[in-house]
Amino acid sequence: MRGFIAEILIYCTMLILGIIGLPFSLISKDWAYGFIRFYCRICFLILRILANIRIECRGEIPKGKVLVCSKHMSFLDILMLAYYLPRVSFVMKKEIIFFPIIGLYGLLIGCVPVARGTGSKALNSMIRNYSDFDKKNETQQIVIYPQGTRVQPKEIKKYKIGAGVLYENLGLPCHLVGTNSGKIWPKGTFKKSPGIAVIEFFSVLQTGISLNEFMVKMETDIEKCSNMLMDEEEKSRNK
Numbered sequence: 353m354r355g356f357i358a359e360i361l362i363y364c365t366m367l368i369l370g371i372i373g374l375p376f377s378l379i380s381k382d383w384a385y386g387f388i389r390f391y392c393r394i395c396f397l398i399l400r401i402l403a404n405i406r407i408e409c410r411g412e413i414p415k416g417k418v419l420v421c422s423k424h425m426s427f428l429d430i431l432m433l434a435y436y437l438p439r440v441s442f443v444m445k446k447e448i449i450f451f452p453i454i455g456l457y458g459l460l461i462g463c464v465p466v467a468r469g470t471g472s473k474a475l476n477s478m479i480r481n482y483s484d485f486d487k488k489n490e491t492q493q494i495v496i497y498p499q500g501t502r503v504q505p506k507e508i509k510k511y512k513i514g515a516g517v518l519y520e521n522l523g524l525p526c527h528l529v530g531t532n533s534g535k536i537w538p539k540g541t542f543k544k545s546p547g548i549a550v551i552e553f554f555s556v557l558q559t560g561i562s563l564n565e566f567m568v569k570m571e572t573d574i575e576k577c578s579n580m581l582m583d584e585e586e587k588s589r590n591k
Contacts, residue, residue, distance in 0.1 A: 355537075355544030358402040362395050369394070370453035377460050384460040385439065392435035399428075404546035405536055409436045411553030417491050419526040421515050421570055422551070423578040424497035425505060425534025432551045433495055433529070443478060443496040443514070462492060466514075475514060479521045493527075494518065498570060505534040505582055511571040516563045526557040528570060530577025532585045547589060550581050 373387030399405040413436050414420065422433060434440050442458065446465040449455040458465075464481040467473075482494060498515040519526050529551055536549040554577045557566060 354402045356542040358398050358544055359542050361398050361402070365394050365398070366391060366453050370457065374456070377457065381461060384457055388457060388461070389435050392431045395431050396435075399544065399549075403544040405544060406548045407432060408548050408550045409552075410550060413437065413553060414493055414527050416493075417524060418493055419515075419519055419522060419524045420493050420495045420529060421498050421526055421574065422495060422529035423531045423574050424499060424502050425531060425578075426502060426537040426539060428537045428549055429531045429533040429551055432531075432533070432549065436551070437493040437495070439492045441492040441494050443494065443518075475517050478514065479517065482518070482522060494522070494524070498574070502539040503534070504538060505532075506579065511567065513567070515570065516567045519557070519559075519561075519566055520563050523559050525559055526566070526570070527553050528555045528557065528574050528577070529553055530574055530581055532578065532581035535582050535585050545589075547585050550585070552577060552581060 369387060369391050373383065373390075377384035377387055396407045399407075409432065415438055420433070420437070422429065424430075430442070433442075439461075441461060442463045444458055444463050444465055446467040449459060449465045464478055466478050496515045496518060498511040499509045500512050500514070501509075503509050515526075531549075531551045533549050533551070535545065536547050537544050555573055557569060561569070
């Protein structure tokens with residue numbers, strides 16, 4: 353019941369704060385980022401009070417123009433990345449742009465919508481959009497979820513080529529991120545488990561790695577880090 357109430361409050365806060373912040377965010381991208389981070393802080397407070405969930409970020413947070421490849425198991429890891437990365441830009445499903453508040457703010461901060469199931473057309477559109485940002489000298493941390501969707505803890509799902517294509521074409525170092533968020537707030541349920549939700553910036557893949565090597569190392573390392581974080585959380589819970 354507490355998890356359900358927390359989720360209702362989180363989405364109600366999104367609606368209220370999103371509407372309040374919209375006039376300011378339309379004027380300035382800095383205001384949009386500011387309201388997003390403020391919203392994330394309120395969400396963390398709601399989760400702490402109602403569900404006894406704490407938030408922790410480990411590793412060195414990138415601040416320049418980089419690619420970020422992250423495990424994705426929950427809305428919670430989106431909130432954490434949006435809060436800790438100073439100029440975040442998510443590669444997001446095209447359907448999300450039609451979601452109230454989320455879609456509009458995503459476009460305001462420069463998130464790039466991608467139509468799933470359109471193959472090379474989607475990849476070319478994604479690269480073109482981020483190349484345009486590069487021409488404008490945008491300092492953004494481009495976040496892509498290589499599996500393309502949320503997964504359950506320990507679920508095996510193939511990593512997609514989109515992350516490798518971005519890495520190869522943009523020529524940016526890639527920061528790898530692991531998380532245990534799915535153990536705390538699993539997808540498809542109101543259930544929230546008390547504990548410490550962690551994202552960890554644990555490694556950087558520098559430019560110049562071949563596409564095949566990048567894909568193998570990215571998947572292996574992200575899965576290893578995320579599994580370790582989930583095992584750590586499980587052990588802590590069983591003490």
